[in-house]
Amino acid sequence: MTQQLDYALVQDAAARIAGRVRPVAVAPAGPGTWFALEHLQHTGSFKARGARNFLAAHREAGGLPAAGVTIASGGNAGLACAWAARAEGIPATVFLPETAPAVKVKRLASYGAEVRLHGSGYAEAVEACRAHAADSGALLSHAYDHPLVAAGAGTLLDEIRAALPELDAVVVSVGGGGLFAGVAAAARAHGVRVVAVEPENCRSLHAALEADRPVDVAVSSVAADALGASRVSADALAAAKDPGVTPVLVPDEAVVRARLALWEEHRLVVEHAAATAWAAVAGSPGVHGERTAVVLCGANTDPADLS
Template identity: 70%
Template sequence: MDHLTYEDVTAAVGRVAGRVRPLAVAPGGDGRTWFALEFLQYTGTFKARGAINFIRAHQEAGTLPEAGVTIASGGNAGLACAWAARAQGVRATVFLPENAPAVKVARLRAYGADVRLSGGEYAEALESCRAYAAGSGALASHAYDHPLIAAGAGTLMEELRSRLPGLDTVVVSVGGGGLFAGVAASAHEHGVRVVAVEPEDCRALNAALAAGEVVDVPVASVAADALGARRVTPMALHAAQRYDVCSVLVPDGEIVRARQDLWEEHRIAVEHAAAAALAGLRAYRPAESERTAVVLCGANTDPGDLTRPA
């Protein structure tokens, strides 16, 4: 499916209602910029929205197997899948490489997931996950490349509009494009421009726009743990080509500075992927009268490097 519709997002709104934390917003300090504090979401990122929508939709359709759901991810998507499965009383089996950090394994198990370590890198864990899904009948989930995952993420935009009537522009970081596709589908319906921000060396969407098709890109950035997709989803490219979208690239130095500034000026501690959106706002430079929201999408980070030496 290359085309995510607004109806997909509105259907997701009903499924996630009362099951995710409502979006909080805070003023950015200049009177025309706001922060969407989605890092306060369950599991620390927006991905909880897509995960709960994915599971609920399959429960409604009667297509959720007894074996539950499975995913290969040691990152935010795996945490969200495990959390959503527990919330809905569903089994979750999460595959990780054997060298996965113990803290991630412990957190997944705290959510009730069956954690299975396989291989020395993510690709091997993914193959094991696929084999498990085929053998057990478990429903395979994905970090971002699924319409239900993207539509769930788009519910964030629906809440943002209700919090900030008259919003002109929303700024969002882009990795594989799940959050972007969902936000763009909602934003387009309401005449809100989307600024899509990527690190200079993780430019899957920007490169796809230049090529006119999905292409593979090299990945190297301080934000690569969350924004390091080698290719963007067709859904995201479709949205970027057809909606009012501005693609912006930012250097790692600006991402690091934005993350530091969020801490120093607002006492907001976020991961580099979230700070990339603020760095993108500075590159985009909205007009004086433009009412803009920056989505701070996740907080799964080590805050130890946020305090500058005295």
């Protein structure tokens, strides 16, 4: 099922998942800045949107096999896929790196997924997942690099605009680029600027821009469990070339400070991936426009280190 990622595909996704995901809430963060509280989404991250859209679209097309669906993930996409598969009544097999946080592995099991740990990084889990799909006949999903998955994530933008009609800019964390590509497709249609934020040592988007093609990069960051894709999607690279997009790098130290500040100052518990977006804004809210929304993309974390 090959489709082009554009605003029309995002609109189709919005109609398809309406009533199946939680509409995003927004809350003031500081002068000219709001939080988009997507960490309150089903399964604890924005990934629920793409997973519901992906499976619902395949069901509409008669393409959900008895073997179910399989996906490789750093954790959040696997949770969303397992949750969506349960809603569709099909099995899910999720491949994670052996370094995946225990909190995510435990939650996956609670959704009824078969969890397989393979390799030390996301790329190795992907290869094992592909082999399983070929052997079993399971539908192969992707954590971020699929138009239906990215379009589902992109539904966030119009929900934010409904709450903030004069929105100037949206700030998103970037790993493999599914959230960024989907949001950018919708933002471009409305003249909203996008700030795409990566940890300094998980810079697959920046590397792709420098090479003018997606390339493999080494990843090492406190946010690598969610933002540790070694290669960005082609859709994300295309989106990043738009003049309305500003790519930004932040150091891990800023990510850690931002996550702690979100708890201490706002009582928001989020994972490092979500704090990555805030790290680009904290201390200078409103700098990206009169109205800026910062997407807090996930909350699948152990809060023990916040006290």
